[in-house]
Amino acid sequence: MKSTRAKAGIASLLILLSFSTAAWAEKILTVMTHDSFNVSKSVIETFEKNNGATVRFMKSGDAGAALVQAILSKKNPLADVFFGVDNTFLSRALQADIFVPYNSPLLAKIPVRLQLDKTNRLLPVDYGDVCLNYDKKWFANHKISPPADLADLIKPEYMGLTVVENPATSSPGMAFLLATIGRFGEDGYIEYWKQLRKNKVIIAGGWEDAYFGHFTAASKGDRPVVVSYASSPPAVVHYSEKPLTKAPTAALVSSNSAFRQIEFAGILKGTKERKLAEKFIDFMLDIQFQEDIPLQMFVFPANTEARLPEIFIKFATVADKPAMVSPKSIETNRDKWIEAWTTAVLR
Amino acid sequence: MKSTGYSGKWLLLALPLLYLTLFYFYPLIKICLISFFPNGTWEPEKLHSLFSTSIYLKIIWFTTWQALLSTLLTLIFALPGAYIFARYNFFGKNLLQAVMTIPFVLPTVVTAAAFRALLGNNGLLNSWLVTAFDLAAPPIRIDQTFYFFVLAHIFYNYTLVLRIVGNFWAGLDPHLKSAATMLGASPTKTFFRITLPLLLPAIGSATLLIFIFCFTSFGVILILGGPGNSTIEVEIYRQAVQLFNLPMAATLSLIQICINFFLMWLHARLGKNSTIGFFGDSAQETATRTKTTLQKTIVAINLLFMILLLLSPLLALVIRSFSGKNGPTFAYYLALFTTQTRSVFSVPPISAVINSVGFGIGAMIISVGLGLLASTYLASKKGRHTTMWDAIIMLPLATSAVTLGFGYIITLNTPPLNLRDSLALVPIAHSLVAFPFVVRCILPSLRQIPDNLREAALLLGAPPLKIWQKVDIPIIKKAVATGGVFAFSISMGEFGASTFVTRPHTATIPVAIFRFLGQPGDLNYGQAMAMSTILMLVTSTAFWLIGRLDTPRPEKDIV
Numbered sequence: 001m002k003s004t005r006a007k008a009g010i011a012s013l014l015i016l017l018s019f020s021t022a023a024w025a026e027k028i029l030t031v032m033t034h035d036s037f038n039v040s041k042s043v044i045e046t047f048e049k050n051n052g053a054t055v056r057f058m059k060s061g062d063a064g065a066a067l068v069q070a071i072l073s074k075k076n077p078l079a080d081v082f083f084g085v086d087n088t089f090l091s092r093a094l095q096a097d098i099f100v101p102y103n104s105p106l107l108a109k110i111p112v113r114l115q116l117d118k119t120n121r122l123l124p125v126d127y128g129d130v131c132l133n134y135d136k137k138w139f140a141n142h143k144i145s146p147p148a149d150l151a152d153l154i155k156p157e158y159m160g161l162t163v164v165e166n167p168a169t170s171s172p173g174m175a176f177l178l179a180t181i182g183r184f185g186e187d188g189y190i191e192y193w194k195q196l197r198k199n200k201v202i203i204a205g206g207w208e209d210a211y212f213g214h215f216t217a218a219s220k221g222d223r224p225v226v227v228s229y230a231s232s233p234p235a236v237v238h239y240s241e242k243p244l245t246k247a248p249t250a251a252l253v254s255s256n257s258a259f260r261q262i263e264f265a266g267i268l269k270g271t272k273e274r275k276l277a278e279k280f281i282d283f284m285l286d287i288q289f290q291e292d293i294p295l296q297m298f299v300f301p302a303n304t305e306a307r308l309p310e311i312f313i314k315f316a317t318v319a320d321k322p323a324m325v326s327p328k329s330i331e332t333n334r335d336k337w338i339e340a341w342t343t344a345v346l347r
Numbered sequence: 348m349k350s351t352g353y354s355g356k357w358l359l360l361a362l363p364l365l366y367l368t369l370f371y372f373y374p375l376i377k378i379c380l381i382s383f384f385p386n387g388t389w390e391p392e393k394l395h396s397l398f399s400t401s402i403y404l405k406i407i408w409f410t411t412w413q414a415l416l417s418t419l420l421t422l423i424f425a426l427p428g429a430y431i432f433a434r435y436n437f438f439g440k441n442l443l444q445a446v447m448t449i450p451f452v453l454p455t456v457v458t459a460a461a462f463r464a465l466l467g468n469n470g471l472l473n474s475w476l477v478t479a480f481d482l483a484a485p486p487i488r489i490d491q492t493f494y495f496f497v498l499a500h501i502f503y504n505y506t507l508v509l510r511i512v513g514n515f516w517a518g519l520d521p522h523l524k525s526a527a528t529m530l531g532a533s534p535t536k537t538f539f540r541i542t543l544p545l546l547l548p549a550i551g552s553a554t555l556l557i558f559i560f561c562f563t564s565f566g567v568i569l570i571l572g573g574p575g576n577s578t579i580e581v582e583i584y585r586q587a588v589q590l591f592n593l594p595m596a597a598t599l600s601l602i603q604i605c606i607n608f609f610l611m612w613l614h615a616r617l618g619k620n621s622t623i624g625f626f627g628d629s630a631q632e633t634a635t636r637t638k639t640t641l642q643k644t645i646v647a648i649n650l651l652f653m654i655l656l657l658l659s660p661l662l663a664l665v666i667r668s669f670s671g672k673n674g675p676t677f678a679y680y681l682a683l684f685t686t687q688t689r690s691v692f693s694v695p696p697i698s699a700v701i702n703s704v705g706f707g708i709g710a711m712i713i714s715v716g717l718g719l720l721a722s723t724y725l726a727s728k729k730g731r732h733t734t735m736w737d738a739i740i741m742l743p744l745a746t747s748a749v750t751l752g753f754g755y756i757i758t759l760n761t762p763p764l765n766l767r768d769s770l771a772l773v774p775i776a777h778s779l780v781a782f783p784f785v786v787r788c789i790l791p792s793l794r795q796i797p798d799n800l801r802e803a804a805l806l807l808g809a810p811p812l813k814i815w816q817k818v819d820i821p822i823i824k825k826a827v828a829t830g831g832v833f834a835f836s837i838s839m840g841e842f843g844a845s846t847f848v849t850r851p852h853t854a855t856i857p858v859a860i861f862r863f864l865g866q867p868g869d870l871n872y873g874q875a876m877a878m879s880t881i882l883m884l885v886t887s888t889a890f891w892l893i894g895r896l897d898t899p900r901p902e903k904d905i906v
Contacts, residue, residue, distance in 0.1 A: 030768075036865050040689040057691065058768055064588040065749075069756045072381070076760045078768055092591055166574045168585050202491065205569035208456050208864045212872055213463060213570070219872070220469040232867045239868020241671050241678050249867075296690060298866060335590050346575045 027053040029276050032070055032079035032268070034063040038296040039289070047283050053276055063171050064089065070268065071096040080271040081280050085122055085264045088174055091331030094121060099266035102278055106285035110302045114262055116327055122264035125284050128299035129230035129319040130175035131258035132162075133249050135217035138224035146250065147225060150183055150257040154195035163202040163214040163223040168338050170206045171261075176227045177341055178330065179259035182323025190344045197345050217249045230258060234315040235298045247315045258319035263299070359724040360736065363717045363782070369764070370775055371743050374754030381757060382597035393594040403582070407602065410578040413493075413568075414561035417500035421557050422550070424501055424652070425508035431649045432509055433516030435642065436634045443650075445890035447657055448506045448832065449883045452840035454857050455566030456864060457879045458499055461660035462571070463490065464667060471663070491573030498656075499567045504557045505657060510832065511556075514825045515549035515791055516542075517634060548618055548791035555614045556787055559607055559744050579603045583747045600750040607745030608738055615737035618790070661883060668876035672869070679873030692862065694854040696878065700885055703839055703855040707889075709774035710781055710838035715831050717778070718785025723819075725786070726793040740786055743779045752776075770853060777838040784837065785830030792826040793819065832893055839886050856882045 037059065044055050060066035063084050070082050074096065085093045093099065099121035107115065107123065114124040132147060139146040147153055153162050165173030180189045202223060204210035211228055214221035217236070233247040252258075265284055267277040283289055290306035293299060300308075300318065308316070383389060397403055431437075432444065450458065465471050466489055473485035480486075489495045519542070527537040565580045577585075579599055587596035637643045669675050683696050694702075721740055725733050743751070755776070759766040766772045796819060804814045841857045854862070856878060863875035 035861065038690050038692060041691045042689060044691050059692075061752075062588070068588055068591060069753065072378075072753055073756045073760065073767075078756065078760075168574075168589055169569060169581070174589075203574040205574065208861075209459065209570045211867060212456075212864060212875075213459055218867060218869065219460075220464060220467055222468045228867065235867040236869075239866065239870040241676070241869045241873060242673070335592075338589070 027051070027273060027276055028056055029053050029081065029273055029280055030056045030058060030079040031081045031083060031280070032058045032060055032066060033082070034066045034084040035059050035061060036063075036297065037084060040292045040296060043289055043292045046288060047280065051276060051279055055280070067093055071098055074098045074269065077268045077270045079268055080273045080277040081265060082268055083125065083263070083265040083284070085266065086171065087116055087260075087262045087264075087327050088171065088178065088330050088334075090116055090122060090264065090327035093264075093266075094119075095331070098269055100269050100271075100274075102267055102281055104278070104282050104285055106282055106303070109305050110285065111304060114302050116262065117264070122266045123281060123285065124262050124302045125265050126290075126293050126297065126299040126302055127260055127262040129251075129253055129258040129260050129317075129322055130172045130179065130227065131230050131319065132252040133215070133217075133226050133228040133232050134252065135215065135224040136248060136250055138216045147252055149252075149254050150180065150192075153201075153225065154192065154199050156199075158199060158225070160200040161223060162196070162199070162225040163204055163210045163221070164196075164227045165207055165210050166203050166205055167341060170204075170210075172207050172227055172229070174334075174338075175259040175261050177337065178325045179257060179323045181337065182259065182325045183256045190340055193341060193345050201345075203345065229298065230319060231294070231298045231300065231312070231316045233317075234294075234311045237315055238295065238311055251317050253317045253319035253322075255319075255321040256323045258322045259325075260319065260322040261299075262302075356724055356727055359720045363721040363740065366717055366782075367740070367743070367779075370759075370779055371746075371751070374751060374758040375746065377758050378750055378754035379597045379601065382593035385593070390594065393592050394598060397595065397598060403599070406577050406579055406582050407606075409576065410562055410580075410603075411606070413497070413576075413578070414558050414564070417497050417504070417561040418554055418558045420497060421501045421504045422508060422554060424656070425505045426512065426550075427645070428505070428509050428649050428653060429513035429516055431646050432513040433519075434634055435637050435646055437637060437646055437650075441894040442887075442891055443653070444509065445887045445894055446661070447509055447653060448836060448890050449661055449887055450502050450657060451506055451833070451836045452882060452886045453879065454840070454860055455499075455570050457664065457860065457875070458502065458567075458660070459570045460667070460876070461664045462495070462499065462502075464663040465660055466490075466495075491571070493572065493576065496564075496567050496572035496576070499571050500557075500561050500564065502657060502660065503567070504560060505653075507556055507833075508550075508553045510829045511553040511788055511791075512546060512549045514829050516546060518792065518795075518822070518825060519545055548794060551614055551618055552787040552791055555611065555741075556744070556784065558610065559741070562607060563603065563745060563747070565748070580747055580749075584749050587749050587753065596747075596750060600747040604742060604746055608742065611738040611741040611745070612734060615734045618737070618794075619734055664876055664883070665880050668873065668880045671873070679870070679877040682870055683874050683877050692854065694859065696859070696881060699854050699856045699859045699878075700881065702853050703857075703882075704885065704889070706774050706777065706855060707835045707838040710777035711831050711834040713774060713778040714781035714785045714834040715827060717782045718789055718830055718834075719827065721782075722786045722789040722793050723815075725790055726796075728798070737786075737790075741783045744783045751779075773853075774838065777841070778834065781834035781837040784833050785827075788830035788833065789823055789826045792823045796822055828893055828896075832890055835889060836886065839882070856885070 037057070047053075048055055058079055060069050060078075063086055066082075067085055067089050070078070071093075077098075082099070094117060101120045102123065103120050104123055107120065110124055114127060116122075116124070132150075132153075134146045136146070144157055147158065152158060164176055167174040167177040177189075180192055183189075184192045202210075202214055204214060207228070210226055211232075212219050214223045215226040215228075216222060216224045228251075230251040230253050233249050233251055236249050237244045237247050265281060267274065267281060271277050285303055287303065287306055290301035290303040291309075293301045293306075294309050294312050294316075300312075300316075432440065453461075463470055466487055467473065468485045468488065468490060470487075473487050476482060476486050477484075489498070523541055523545075524537055527541050528534070532540065562578070563580045564578055565584065568576055568578050569581055579602065583596045583599045583603070586592045586599065637646050668679055669677070671678050721736075725737050725740075727733075755767050755772065758764075759772070766775070800818055801814055804818055805811075809817065839856070841855065860875050860878045860882070863871045863878065865871075
């Protein structure tokens with residue numbers, strides 16, 4: 001009985017030792033992120049080779065859930081770097097005080113309008129415009145002109161054509177609600193949504209459900225208009241079963257009808273790999289990583305020197321004038337806006 | 348080894364309780380404390396809306412009655428199925444039982460896709476009706492309605508009744524019924540006076556499990572029920588993640604736990620008193636071939652119903668995974684197995700299968716082990732406070748996945764329990780949900796073992812372990828297998844808290860499905876459907892194998 005216990009003790013010691021030697025041999029950088037994060041293997045290998053380190057990714061649910069987990073674990077952080085705070089959650093992240101400032105030299109290559117955190121605790125990595133997508137073929141077949149503006153959706157001829165995501169449970173849904181607030185103002189957006197409701201809009205729980213469950217261009221659904229990203233059309237071409245020369249869907253990015261989601265990365269307070277984490281932030285903002293972003297995550301790189309892949313140049317659009325709502329205002333009013341929206345649209 | 352008194356029995360419960368304390372109570376209590384006292388002080392203003400509006404009362408009410416209705420309907424539809432599986436043999440029975448369990452592992456988004464392919468506005472049935480009757484609009488409109496998610500709840504939980512009640516029923520001594528009939532009781536009277544009372548423990552187990560599942564329903568309500576319908580679980584997620592109102596999320600979690608605890612306690616109390624020692628020799632196969640026309644009709648109607656409700660949506664998925672823009676295609680499978688995208692997260696399907704099955708087996712071993720220990724204690728007449736322990740063991744099932752997942756983040760973070768980003772946490776989180784399940788499967792059978800059987804063995808000088816091996820095990824074998832099947836499925840389908848357990852990138856089948864569904868493009872959707880088909884294939888094969896091990900084949904007719 002005693003000898004087995006001793007053996008077990010020795011065995012567990014050996015296991016512990018082997019783990020710690022592994023840790024000595026190579027530094028490990030842990031990156032906490034949301035489920036939609038993606039990057040090419042070769043890109044990460046470059047970083048690992050240049051720094052003699054291993055990068056470990058920890059996917060922690062959707063963007064909101066991942067951030068809450070990072071905040072909850074702030075006394076004993078799970079990771080060194082966090083990627084995926086967007087501007088709708090920016091204020092919450094900064095208030096929780098979980099990031100350390102880092103003035104990356106690469107910020108010089110990133111437009112100032114994307115740098116929403118002046119303390120540089122959160123640095124912009126990519127952006128994407130949440131907007132309406134429509135099924136080109138459906139509108140051609142039905143001889144209706146596709147929507148050209150948010151206001152079109154409440155016209156009678158667009159009755160029963162739209163599906164959006166619930167802002168209370170989905171991040172593109174929240175972004176679209178913010179687009180309508182930016183566009184129609186705090187006094188006008190509820191009236192717009194009431195009209196949308198009259199026009200039989202479908203509210204889906206999340207993006208997957210809206211796009212693959214209801215959108216005519218992607219499923220057996222019956223809605224030719226869906227809330228998605230301005231970069232969804234190139235993704236449709238890229239991931240087509242048969243090669244396409246034209247995008248079957250189009251994004252509506254007319255002035256004040258899209259909301260720009262900017263995604264940030266930051267170094268978590270309490271990291272033991274501060275230097276390596278800084279290097280990783282630089283790496284994320286540098287050309288190689290930035291040029292990998294479009295075809296992995298289907299959003300736009302923040303670094304202006306990054307070249308876009310051809311499929312993006314051909315099929316993607318960028319909103320010239322996205323609807324604006326400040327992160328601070330979002331955090332203070334999120335509860336109120338969602339509540340008002342829920343009452344107007346669902347109850 | 349002679350201590351079979353209180354102290355000995357306590358040891359049986361010690362391990363399950365230690366497990367629950369570490370992986371359930373500790374994270375749960377700590378997350379609640381942190382939520383309520385974020386800065387060491389009680390900040391009640393965030394709970395203000397709980398009392399100032401009637402919204403939460405409405406949500407609690409809705410959650411309760413939809414769960415009640417879903418449970419009731421599942422029982423009504425599934426009990427006849429349990430009957431024919433218990434009493435008749437027919438071609439492909441084992442395979443059918445394996446297939447009937449598939450819904451249990453399907454991610455909600457996939458189930459939604461399956462039902463829409465059949466019943467959606469542009470689904471198969473609607474297009475057919477529109478063409479057949481020359482209609483202007485699709486006649487069936489159930490998407491985002493109450494009916495849709497109740498239907499999905501039946502779809503998911505049907506197999507629970509089929510397996511738990513069906514297997515128990517198969518173990519009932521058929522001679523009892525014959526005796527009653529010989530004494531002149533009508534078939535109806537025999538059913539209500541003899542069979543039903545004997546079945547009650549198993550029906551009770553199934554009912555409780557279905558109710559808890561429907562009560563804590565998240566994805567089904569979110570996707571199929573539409574945004575107007577919100578359960579407590581959906582609201583907890585909304586409060587915690589979207590609004591970052593942790594005190595409210597914790598309060599709602601506690602309300603959810605309390606309601607369910609009361610029901611579980613009630614169930615445990617009733618279950619304790621319903622130990623009637625009439626049990627057949629379960630090693631004997633009691634099912635017979637269908638003989639009369641009436642029997643054949645009953646079996647046929649049931650099978651038809653199962654095929655319509657359960658099989659056709661599954662089939663729709665399989666078909667979808669083979670349909671391209673211009674007719675049938677293997678493109679999605681080809682893409683799945685050959686063109687790996689360059690992403691760090693993409694894994695070959697075979698690795699995803701291996702990971703899923705590995706976690707599944709791990710979770711199955713842990714939960715069957717703990718389940719056997721706990722139910723042996725609960726079934727024994729000598730155990731103290733068994734009603735309370737019974738209810739406590741069930742708690743993880745009724746606990747919000749969001750809350751518990753967040754609890755893991757803040758607790759299991761220091762050596763020796765630095766598990767929060769370890770792979771071990773995945774089977775642990777799965778077995779936390781699966782273990783109470785196993786107890787519910789085993790306990791009714793264990794309680795049916797007449798005491799005099801054990802006493803006789805004891806008198807004949809058999810040691811306790813031998814008694815357990817020779818008396819208990821043969822009788823509960825089928826129930827243990829059932830529990831194992833569900834533990835495995837719970838893990839394969841990634842239930843509950845595991846969704847919120849962070850982990851290094853070890854892709855399982857559901858993770859792969861979600862990765863494909865995260866980006867537009869028909870190749871992504873097609874690959875998600877192909878991966879779902881693989882999930883169905885892997886799970887049904889596993890169930891079929893377990894089924895074959897479980898049933899001895901001699902065909903025996905009982906007169």
